[in-house]
Amino acid sequence: MKFTLKLWRQKGRTEPGAFETRVVEGVSEDMSFLEMLDKMNNEIEAAKDGVEPFAFDSDCREGICGTCSMVIGGRPHGPGELSTTCQIYMREFKDGETITVEPFRAAAFPVLRDSVVDRSAFDRIIGAGGYVSTNTGGAPDANALPISKADAELAMDAAQCIGCGACVAVCKNASAMLFTSAKVSHLVSLPQGKVERTPRVLAMVKQMDQEGFGNCTNEGECEAVCPKGISISHIARMNREYVRAKLFGA
Amino acid sequence: MTTLDAKIPSGPMAQKWSNHRFNLKLVNPANKRKYDIIVVGTGLAGAGAAASLGELGYNVLSLCFQDSARRAHSIAAQGGINAAKNYQNDGDSVHRLFYDTVKGGDYRAREANVHRLAEISVNIIDQCVSQGVPFAREYGGLLSNRSFGGAQVSRTFYARGQTGQQLLLGAYQALMRQVKAGSVKLKTRCEMLDVVIIDGHAKGIITRDLVTGTIERYSADAVCLATGGYANAFFLSTNAMGCNVSATHRAYKRGAFFANPCYTQIHPTCIPVSGEHQSKLTLMSESLRNDGRVWVPKKKGDTRAASLIPDAEREYFLEERYPAFGNLVPRDVASRAAKTVCDDGRGVGPGGYGVYLDFRDVIKRDGREKVAAKYGNLFDIYHEITAESAYEVPMRIYPAPHYTMGGLWVDYNLMSTIPGLFVLGEANFSDHGANRLGASALMQGLADGFFVIPYTIGGYLAEQKPRQYDTQHAAFDDAEREVTAKLDRLLAVKGDKPVDEFHKRLGRLMWDHCGMARNEAGLKGLLQEIPKLRDQFWQQVNVKGSKGSLNQNLERAGRVADFLEFGELMALDALERRESCGGHFREEFQAEDGEAKRDDENFCHVSAWQYQGDTTKPELHKEPLTFEEVKLTQRSYK
Ligand SMILES: Cc1cc2nc3c(=O)[nH]c(=O)nc-3n(C[C@H](O)[C@H](O)[C@H](O)COP(=O)(O)OP(=O)(O)OC[C@H]3O[C@@H](n4cnc5c(N)ncnc54)[C@H](O)[C@@H]3O)c2cc1C
Ligand code: FES
Numbered sequence: 069m070k071f072t073l074k075l076w077r078q079k080g081r082t083e084p085g086a087f088e089t090r091v092v093e094g095v096s097e098d099m100s101f102l103e104m105l106d107k108m109n110n111e112i113e114a115a116k117d118g119v120e121p122f123a124f125d126s127d128c129r130e131g132i133c134g135t136c137s138m139v140i141g142g143r144p145h146g147p148g149e150l151s152t153t154c155q156i157y158m159r160e161f162k163d164g165e166t167i168t169v170e171p172f173r174a175a176a177f178p179v180l181r182d183s184v185v186d187r188s189a190f191d192r193i194i195g196a197g198g199y200v201s202t203n204t205g206g207a208p209d210a211n212a213l214p215i216s217k218a219d220a221e222l223a224m225d226a227a228q229c230i231g232c233g234a235c236v237a238v239c240k241n242a243s244a245m246l247f248t249s250a251k252v253s254h255l256v257s258l259p260q261g262k263v264e265r266t267p268r269v270l271a272m273v274k275q276m277d278q279e280g281f282g283n284c285t286n287e288g289e290c291e292a293v294c295p296k297g298i299s300i301s302h303i304a305r306m307n308r309e310y311v312r313a314k315l316f317g318a
Numbered sequence: 319m320t321t322l323d324a325k326i327p328s329g330p331m332a333q334k335w336s337n338h339r340f341n342l343k344l345v346n347p348a349n350k351r352k353y354d355i356i357v358v359g360t361g362l363a364g365a366g367a368a369a370s371l372g373e374l375g376y377n378v379l380s381l382c383f384q385d386s387a388r389r390a391h392s393i394a395a396q397g398g399i400n401a402a403k404n405y406q407n408d409g410d411s412v413h414r415l416f417y418d419t420v421k422g423g424d425y426r427a428r429e430a431n432v433h434r435l436a437e438i439s440v441n442i443i444d445q446c447v448s449q450g451v452p453f454a455r456e457y458g459g460l461l462s463n464r465s466f467g468g469a470q471v472s473r474t475f476y477a478r479g480q481t482g483q484q485l486l487l488g489a490y491q492a493l494m495r496q497v498k499a500g501s502v503k504l505k506t507r508c509e510m511l512d513v514v515i516i517d518g519h520a521k522g523i524i525t526r527d528l529v530t531g532t533i534e535r536y537s538a539d540a541v542c543l544a545t546g547g548y549a550n551a552f553f554l555s556t557n558a559m560g561c562n563v564s565a566t567h568r569a570y571k572r573g574a575f576f577a578n579p580c581y582t583q584i585h586p587t588c589i590p591v592s593g594e595h596q597s598k599l600t601l602m603s604e605s606l607r608n609d610g611r612v613w614v615p616k617k618k619g620d621t622r623a624a625s626l627i628p629d630a631e632r633e634y635f636l637e638e639r640y641p642a643f644g645n646l647v648p649r650d651v652a653s654r655a656a657k658t659v660c661d662d663g664r665g666v667g668p669g670g671y672g673v674y675l676d677f678r679d680v681i682k683r684d685g686r687e688k689v690a691a692k693y694g695n696l697f698d699i700y701h702e703i704t705a706e707s708a709y710e711v712p713m714r715i716y717p718a719p720h721y722t723m724g725g726l727w728v729d730y731n732l733m734s735t736i737p738g739l740f741v742l743g744e745a746n747f748s749d750h751g752a753n754r755l756g757a758s759a760l761m762q763g764l765a766d767g768f769f770v771i772p773y774t775i776g777g778y779l780a781e782q783k784p785r786q787y788d789t790q791h792a793a794f795d796d797a798e799r800e801v802t803a804k805l806d807r808l809l810a811v812k813g814d815k816p817v818d819e820f821h822k823r824l825g826r827l828m829w830d831h832c833g834m835a836r837n838e839a840g841l842k843g844l845l846q847e848i849p850k851l852r853d854q855f856w857q858q859v860n861v862k863g864s865k866g867s868l869n870q871n872l873e874r875a876g877r878v879a880d881f882l883e884f885g886e887l888m889a890l891d892a893l894e895r896r897e898s899c900g901g902h903f904r905e906e907f908q909a910e911d912g913e914a915k916r917d918d919e920n921f922c923h924v925s926a927w928q929y930q931g932d933t934t935k936p937e938l939h940k941e942p943l944t945f946e947e948v949k950l951t952q953r954s955y956k
Binding site for chain 1: 366369370373384385386387388389391393394403405441443444445446447448449450452453454455456457458459460461477478480483484487490491492494495497498504506529558559560592593595596597598600699702703705768769772812814815816817818819860861862863867868869870871
């Protein structure tokens with residue numbers, strides 16, 4: 069197979085970027101999209117010229133670490149449903165196709181190089197309150213507090229978020245509501261997390277706003293593009309938590 | 319050769335750890351903030367350690383090379399975590415977990431460490447639940463367990479197929495809480511490139527900021543390495559792309575002994591290699607072996623479709639060879655058996671290196687729906703990668719490098735042979751002997767990070783004056799100079815070959831001669847080939863760009879350069895260990911039935927290697943292993 073790639077090239081955070089066109093030949097349909105890029109980069113590395121390999125993030129290459137992050141053909145994580153960039157295979161494209169490859173774009177995700185972006189805003193949102201304040205050592209026996217299977221499953225549904233940022237990249241408002249609400253919802257589903265529900269939701273939402281993420285206008289695109297299928301019902305839940313916290317305080 | 323002192327506390331096995339904790343010196347609470355500790359790595363071991371040490375009041379610097387602490391490789395663990403809770407009332411106990419781990423490791427682990435691990439396992443589950451880790455539960459609300467990796471009790475806790483993810487997020491959240499509180503400073507996209515030793519003690523590190531390329535110096539009163547395993551020495555493995563040996567290898571070159579580098583685990587159930595382009599291998603959970611039946615055609619070169627091969631012409635080789643455990647034999651045994659039938663020309667799929675894992679019978683028995691409920695997500699992953707449906711045709715699997723039991727040598731306190739340098743998690747060698755049991759790595763990482771290092775590091779620091787040195791010390795100048803020189807050297811080669819080519823070639827050599835089966839001639843040949851390949855790398859590689867910016871080409875080149883040195887140490891260790899044990903199978907040392915043959919008389923020890931310079935053979939030191947509680951026997955799964 070042969071493809072024409074339109075790659076977003078940008079040297080650094082403050083430098084201007086532009087598309088560069090490259091043709092990749094000899095691609096097998098069993099290659100993953102990232103292996104196709106590896107092949108291209110190997111060719112760039114072997115050439116004695118000043119062209120540098122295309123920078124992209126990836127680590128686990130099995131859809132769980134949330135590192136890979138590219139907009140492929142206009143869609144965050146590309147054509148697949150419920151999959152990350154690293155889970156896309158070339159058999160999903162037509163031979164000869166032109167494919168654009170861009171970074172996840174959002175004001176709160178500055179581009180560092182080519183498709184590599186800075187998503188540390190997500191870490192700061194978690195740091196603002198996305199945890200249970202329990203120190204190592206003092207925990208009671210794990211079975212001392214039964215938790216209904218339904219609550220545990222609900223918590224797990226939300227906790228599956230891999231923090232990739234596709235929800236932000238697809239949203240016209242670059243909103244981080246799906247990401248933030250998944251953590252709020254995970255923790256408030258469990259008795260351990262209920263204790264701090266009020267300060268948590270207030271602090272996390274405040275941090276989210278400070279980072280420059282936009283508001284949610286219920287487009288629902290985040291859910292559609294989420295590789296883990298996190299439901300927007302968590303956003304509704306976070307909104308309720310937020311109103312509750314504002315109205316009733318602690 | 320010196321005999322290494324593991325500093326194992328005296329007294330009865332079950333009391334060693336509690337006695338030791340009592341005897342360890344303490345750092346006064348008000349003094350803790352005067353001590354700086356660096357923790358490299360944010361996997362279960364590193365994030366657990368940084369968070370716990372921060373909670374205690376120490377001043378912690380935590381770093382990782384990924385863009386977020388939450389993306390450490392621990393995130394990818396699927397199956398579960400063991401703990402001796404005996405919630406199922408099926409006869410589990412601390413002693414049984416201890417016993418199973420020592421036996422599973424083929425009697426090459428230190429008893430006292432393993433016992434401590436089994437004791438702590440119960441605290442880990444309590445801690446994780448209190449952090450909000452959503453483990454699977456029963457309808458009554460209590461925690462659910464499953465049996466895993468051939469264990470005869472149900473002691474594995476899990477969160478769907480994403481146990482590592484949920485445990486790591488728990489530890490990461492605890493870490494971010496400390497970052498917010500100011501006790502931990504976190505640097506992501508930052509790679510440690512050297513340890514700084516002053517007056518024989520580890521007192522800092524040199525790093526490269528992976529965004530700006532800036533070389534930075536950090537001083538500390540103690541340094542903890544929790545940098546994971548080195549299975550990527552094989553290029554193709556189930557490990558994440560960034561997993562590397564650099565941090566531990568550089569520490570080795572600064573004087574930390576490296577223990578048992580030849581102990582590597584090859585996991586039996588991975589998706590086979592499909593072609594040259596492949597960048598990594600994907601694990602299919604071991605749980606599939608509970609219902610899937612492993613077979614190959616009896617006839618060599620039988621290319622008929624699986625469905626056209628009648629039962630009489632299939633060899634269910636695990637069930638036939640190991641009637642007691644069948645398809646559930648330990649990983650090393652299952653992997654080797656698959657290799658044997660493929661070497662015999664009976665492998666399936668392109669290239670002939672694959673065996674069938676067949677669900678036909680369970681689908682017939684339980685129905686497709688029930689099978690889908692249990693394994694649906696795994697079948698989906700398999701389909702995504704191979705475009706084949708495991709409901710219709712058997713899966714093809716083949717063993718792949720997965721985990722490394724070897725690592726930097728540490729004593730009972732997790733301190734390496736360099737005072738002040740501690741090593742945690744997969745990066746150390748301590749608890750799994752020659753083979754690790756399923757669901758025990760997560761347990762060890764969290765044990766080291768949450769419950770061991772917070773005590774043992776205090777014992778060291780209590781004897782150190784805080785902040786004795788700063789980054790102006792000449793040792794930092796020297797280390798930084800060396801780090802910069804190496805980066806410049808990589809950039810200066812300007813050959814015409816990509817970095818991956820050398821990594822692939824090294825991987826192939828390691829896999830062929832230091833993989834599932836090893837022999838003297840192969841290993842000797844390997845020891846000739848690696849230096850040649852290394853020379854070619856330094857003459858032919860092309861590393862583009864500069865060191866002063868985000869440069870993934872340079873990052874990869876640095877890691878591969880280290881693997882090209884480290885591979886030799888793996889081969890040397892494998893050559894020296896003239897016995898078969900656990901994951902280390904020497905073809906010359908096997909019983910008549912082809913099973914591994916240990917030599918307890920001559921090899922019941924830990925091999926720890928001391929660096930002697932780039933061109934001199936490293937020196938071997940031995941730590942004898944003594945067994946008080948468990949009787950050494952030949953493992954049998956028949
Ligand atoms: C696919 C897969 C499935 C698994 N499933 C299970 C399972 O079900 N149960 C089980 O018990 N075990 C399982 N394991 C094994 C287990 O996941 C690992 O052994 C364990 O998570 C290792 O944790 P760690 O904290 O030691 O290291 P890691 O999680 O590997 O973390 C290493 C850290 O070190 C950092 N680092 C490394 N080098 C540097 C450097 N030079 N500079 C700066 N930072 C650096 C990285 O950024 C990272 O943060 C699995 C492994 C794999 C590959
Ligand atoms: S690389 Fe880990 S999710 Fe894609």
